[in-house]
Amino acid sequence: MPEVMKTLFLNPPSYEGFDGGAGARYQARREIKSFWYPTWLAQPAAMVPGSKLIDAPPDGLTVDQVAPLAKDYELAILHTSTPSFPNDAKFAAHLKEVNPNIMVGMVGAHVGVLPLQSMNGAPAVDWVSLGEFDYICAEIAARKLLKDVGGIAYRDNGRVTLTPPRPTIENMDDLPFVVDVYKRDLTIENYFIGYLQHPYVSLYTGRGCRSKCTFCLWPQTLGGHRYRTRSPKNVAAEMALAKKLFPQVREFFFDDDTFTDDLPRAEEIARELGKLGMTWSCNAKANVPRKTLEVMKDNGLRLLLVGYESGNDQILINIKKGVRIDIAREFSRNARDLGIKIHGTFILGLPGETTETIQQTIRFACDIDPETIQVSLAAPYPGTELYRQAQEQGWLQIQTGELVDTHGIQTAAMNYPKLSSAIIFNSVEELYRKFYFRPRKMFSLFGGMLRDPEVMKRRAREGVEFFKFLHERKETAREMAQSSAATASSAGD
Secondary structure (H helix, E strand, C coil), X not given: CCCCCCXXXXXXXXXXXXXXXXXXXXXXXXXXXXXXXXXXXXXXXXXXXXXXXXXXXXXXXXXXXXXXXXXXCCEEEEECCCXXXXXXXXXXXXXXXXXXXXXXXXXXXXXXXXXXXXXXXXXXXXXXXXCCXXXXXXXXXXXXXXXXXXXEEEEECCEEEECCCCCCCCCHHHCCCCHHHHHHHCCHHHCCCCCCCCCEEEEXXXXXXXXXXCCCHHHHHHHCCCCEECCHHHHHHHHXXXXXXXXXXXXXXXXXXXXXXXXXXXXXXXXXXXXHCCCEEEEECCCCCHHHHHHHHHCCEEEEEEEEECCCHHHHHHCCCCCCHHHHHXXXXXXXXXXXXXXXXXXXXXXXXXXXXXXXXXXXXXHHXXXXXXXXXXXXXXXXXXXXXXXXXXXXXXXXXXXXXXXXXXXXXXXXXXXXXXXXXXXXXXXXHHHHCCHHHHHHHHHHHHHCHHHHHHHHHHHHHHHHHHHHHHHHHHHHHHHHHHHHHHXXX
């Protein structure tokens, strides 16, 4: 049997401070230094003997530092996204310059949705995956002929050819653990998330989400709308190993789209984690019943990441969120009563947004008062229903790939007849300021800093980063205004 190709898995170098790697839910620079784990790459890396995973952004690695490694490998697999694709295509070409014989593949939602466009836009790339790519990577690394690998687009005598689709992975327990790859190739102290204790480790216990949110990338491209899960015993075994490998970790995070989609399973995993004495957090929908919250809290749950999105019921209906404002309020009260912290996420500029609904969302965020918040701009990723709607309705302010500016900061990608992209963009800062600069919130945050010197040091750094981010957003706003003025002038001529 032929020897496995020497394989390099890469999250390529990007913008300075850019935390929007292809595995992030929003591939954009965040308000403070934040890096998610490259779990989507670590999974196939665990299936390829002798492989190496390089996550360039958190390690601060540049193109000049990473590209020379190509000479030591036969196969390089890059995880890409819509905002990062142009940069990643150039990086792929750089790898080929260093080693003309290296095979380069790209994986991720963007290339899966736009395979022909991606192959044409990245001439140095030999193949791209069309869906889940774990077994694709393993088969290609094992030297299987590209024509015999299901679920890819590849170059065949100068022409791009698509192979038959491959079935969705059903038995998630068959996939190997990722924490061994984390231990081998990553420096976990380099990974920060503002609302999680540091150091932290994140991974998946399942793929897919039962919700039908029109804007959400992963269920509509890679994961699907069935929640395919690992067994609680399998999850517990990896968590026991993770605790042994990383005794310094203060918190573990489950990055499943909605960990609480299967309530009995969530409770069973919680009880397993309780036996291990672990502190953990997860993604949840704002409708988890109090009984389940109690079970999770009693077994080590510290925080829930909750996508509230908007304070307006009609917008929630428009995006098929599947939760009403009154249900979200009751859930938030229950979590607060039980001592569960919440990191709430909001999206401005969704279909139906007006200046009044923006103010409703600001009031709602302040009323439910999560511990921390994140505010994003509606991002129409190719492959999502929101993207199709935006194209049909003429809402797109940008062309594909321009979801971030030259600094990696999110741009307002959509423009409505009665709500300009500039107003949407500027409302992000307004929400942040009105939420965080309230006396009660400032007192709460300062209290946490006084109780823990490590928290004080970290919050001081994050405060500097946050105000720097707001300053850079002002630069982006000026650039947007100049661009709009130039467009209007051209139309007038």
